[in-house]
Amino acid sequence: MAAVDPRHIEHPRFYTKQGWLTPYALACGYVEQKKYGTVTITLSMPSPGAGLYHVRAYDHGEYRNRFWEVFRSLTEARRYYKHGEALAVAHTVP
Numbered sequence: 001m002a003a004v005d006p007r008h009i010e011h012p013r014f015y016t017k018q019g020w021l022t023p024y025a026l027a028c029g030y031v032e033q034k035k036y037g038t039v040t041i042t043l044s045m046p047s048p049g050a051g052l053y054h055v056r057a058y059d060h061g062e063y064r065n066r067f068w069e070v071f072r073s074l075t076e077a078r079r080y081y082k083h084g085e086a087l088a089v090a091h092t093v094p
Contacts, residue, residue, distance in 0.1 A: 023074055026053070032081060039066060041084035043077055053077035057088040 005019035014025040021030050023045075032043035038061030044054050055077050057066035066088045071077040080087075 020078060026074075034084070036085050036088060038062070039088045041081065041088060043081040055080045055084065057084055059088075 004017045005015060007015040007019060008017045014022055014028075014030065016022055021032050021043075026032075026043075026045040027048040034041050039057055039059050041057045042055070044056075045052070046054055051072065053071045053074055053076075054068065055071065056068040058064075059066050069077075069080055071080065
């Protein structure tokens, strides 16, 4: 049995057992974020009414987007977000 993320225990409305932000948290404006050097990769839902999830990699060193993709499915957005480091480093989008 996998360990439950401690944030889920304290805030089950905002975090899943795996530690992801819930759809409710994303709709409230929370953002998943990770940094790799000068590149910041985010998973967000900027317009909750639209039901779209944005995965974006921005390079603060070069002041440009490495990629910016939009998904209707949170599962697909999370899958893309997980592979964001490889995509950002390679400068490619599948």
